Amino acid sequence: ISIEYVILRHLHMELKSPFTTSFGTFQTKELILVEAVDCDGVSGWGESVAFSAPWYSEETVKTNWHMLEEFLVPLLFSEPLRHPAELPERFAAIRQNNMAKAALEGAVWDLYAKQLGVPLYRLLGGTKREIEVGVSIGIQPTVADLLQVIERYVAQGYRRIKVKIKPGWDVDVIRDVRRAFPDVPLMADANSAYTLADAKRLQALDEFGLMMIEQPLAADDLIDHARLQALLETPLCLDESVRSYDDARKALELGSCRIINIKIGRVGGLEEARRIHDLCLERGVPVWCGGMLEAGVGRAHNIAITTLENFTLPGDTAASSHYWERDIITPEVEVQGGLIRVPDAPGIGYDVDRRQVERYTQFAKLFHC
Ligand code: OSB
Ligand code: MG
Numbered sequence: 001i002s003i004e005y006v007i008l009r010h011l012h013m014e015l016k017s018p019f020t021t022s023f024g025t026f027q028t029k030e031l032i033l034v035e036a037v038d039c040d041g042v043s044g045w046g047e048s049v050a051f052s053a054p055w056y057s058e059e060t061v062k063t064n065w066h067m068l069e070e071f072l073v074p075l076l077f078s079e080p081l082r083h084p085a086e087l088p089e090r091f092a093a094i095r096q097n098n099m100a101k102a103a104l105e106g107a108v109w110d111l112y113a114k115q116l117g118v119p120l121y122r123l124l125g126g127t128k129r130e131i132e133v134g135v136s137i138g139i140q141p142t143v144a145d146l147l148q149v150i151e152r153y154v155a156q157g158y159r160r161i162k163v164k165i166k167p168g169w170d171v172d173v174i175r176d177v178r179r180a181f182p183d184v185p186l187m188a189d190a191n192s193a194y195t196l197a198d199a200k201r202l203q204a205l206d207e208f209g210l211m212m213i214e215q216p217l218a219a220d221d222l223i224d225h226a227r228l229q230a231l232l233e234t235p236l237c238l239d240e241s242v243r244s245y246d247d248a249r250k251a252l253e254l255g256s257c258r259i260i261n262i263k264i265g266r267v268g269g270l271e272e273a274r275r276i277h278d279l280c281l282e283r284g285v286p287v288w289c290g291g292m293l294e295a296g297v298g299r300a301h302n303i304a305i306t307t308l309e310n311f312t313l314p315g316d317t318a319a320s321s322h323y324w325e326r327d328i329i330t331p332e333v334e335v336q337g338g339l340i341r342v343p344d345a346p347g348i349g350y351d352v353d354r355r356q357v358e359r360y361t362q363f364a365k366l367f368h369c
Contacts, residue, residue, distance in 0.1 A: 001084070002039050003038055003111070003351075004039050005366055005369060006036050006037070006107070006367045007367075008032055008033070008034060008068055008365050008367070009033040009357065010061070010363050011328075011361045012028065012360055012362055013028070014027070015029060015187060015293065015323055016321075016325060018138070019293060020138040021138060021163070021164050022190060022192070023191055023193075024053070029082055030052045030061045031047060032065060033046075033328075034046040034047070034106070034107040034109055035107060036110075037108040037273070038111060042115060044106075044107045044114060044347065045103070045255050045300075045347075045352055046107030046108075046109075047106065047294060047295060047298035048061065048068075048099050049102070049265035049266075049291075049292035055222065056240065057099075059100065060099060064099055067094065067100035069365070069367070072101060073104065075093070076090075087101075087108060087269065088105070088271050088272060090176040091105075093139050096243075098267060100268055102265045105133075105268075106264065106269065106297075109354060110122070110301075110347040118258070119342075119343070119344055120301075120344055120347050121303070121304040121305075126342075127307060130211055131317070131340050131342060132159045132338055132339060133304040133317050133340055134185070134296040134318075134338075135153045135162065135322065136173070136318070137162065138164055139151065139164045143172075146173065146177065150163075150180070150184070152230060155183055156299070156335070157335070157336070157338040158335070159338035161177075161181070161187075162237075163186070163187070163189070164188070164189050164190075165190050165242045166190065166193040170201065171205060172203045173341075174186075174188060176317070178208045185211055186210055188213050188240070190216040191240070192216070192240055193216070196224070197212060199231050202216055206234050212237040213232070213236055214232050214239050215240050218241075222241055222250055225241065226255045229258070236256065238259075238261065241256070242260055242276070243268070244268065244269075245272060245276050246277045252280075252283050252285060258285065259287070259304050260276065261287070261288060261290040262276055262277060262289055264305060265292060266290075269291050270301065270304075274305070277308050286313050287313070289302050289305060289312060290315065291315070295323075295324070296333065296350060297328065297350075299329075299333050300329060300333070300349060302315065314338070317333070318335065319334055319340075328360065329351060330350065
């Protein structure tokens with residue numbers, strides 16, 4: 001894979017409406033777009049999913065830029081590359097910083113697929129022609145607001161509703177949601193807002209038939225989650241706690257969860273994501289693709305990985321219009337009847353809209369090989 005140069009761009013995009021989790025509220029999304037260009041002028045695209053502040057994990061947009069500029073791009077250029085699947089080993093010299101690694105790896109995967117003239121999803125071994133999606137709904141000012149928002153997304157056909165919870169916004173809220181929508185596939189995501197001392201409170205959620213409770217306990221924990229899972233009927237799903245194949249293996253061995261949310265950025269790239277998928281398939285554990293409020297490039301990568309067979313639960317990859325006035329890809333990602341049609345063009349399958357990218361770019365830097 002001949003890569004002539006890499007461009008990093010720092011973008012600012014306004015979310016249509018603020019998104020609140022147990023750890024904070026997002027209004028502006030800062031992100032890094034990675035463009036890898038070959039000698040024929042073909043571009044591959046990747047997107048860093050790190051946030052402005054280290055709430056979800058320790059990575060931020062600025063630490064990602066630092067890692068890419070000082071370490072990862074130089075490693076990419078350090079010797080010839082035959083296949084994108086070689087990158088995790090090359091990047092292993094750098095500890096963690098998974099979202100920075102994934103952004104660059106993603107650009108190389110897209111470029112490689114375009115060089116071969118095949119869709120990225122096929123290169124990854126995906127087979128699905130359409131994927132099922134759900135929507136993640138932030139904490140709202142009141143329960144009445146929440147019910148209204150859910151109503152809208154149910155009407156749009158989303159295949160499951162995810163509600164964010166935290167202590168004080170949990171059992172009563174879920175009870176009201178269940179009463180209003182008795183049959184909707186429903187789940188709750190706590191983003192690490194609880195400890196084992198809250199086990200009784202979480203047990204009280206069992207009666208609402210949730211598909212799963214996502215990441216109730218600490219972001220680095222597997223042991224306490226295993227204890228909690230033994231006390232609950234509702235399946236636990238891990239997000240923050242699974243950053244690698246080995247984390248996933250240990251979680252399954254300990255019984256820390258019965259479902260895994262795979263985020264490409266959190267686990268360090270498409271190759272690691274695929275390995276976790278394969279492990280879960282082998283163990284009979286379903287997975288789904290999480291979201292990080294991505295712009296179009298990150299969203300396209302999520303759609304590609306979701307075509308793998310064991311992504312059997314609806315993901316958080318909602319439509320572009322759920323997040324943005326105007327996304328950075330054409331066509332934008334559309335959801336119809338809760339489904340996204342997977343595009344068949346080479347690479348990520350969507351064109352990057354350079355006019356929009358320009359509009360959102362704060363600064364950019366080019367790195368020659
Ligand atoms: O935990 O999945 C999460 C958003 C920001 C940070 C963490 C999470 C989320 C979401 C939204 O749930 C997913 C999305 O719509 O992209
Ligand atoms: Mg989550």
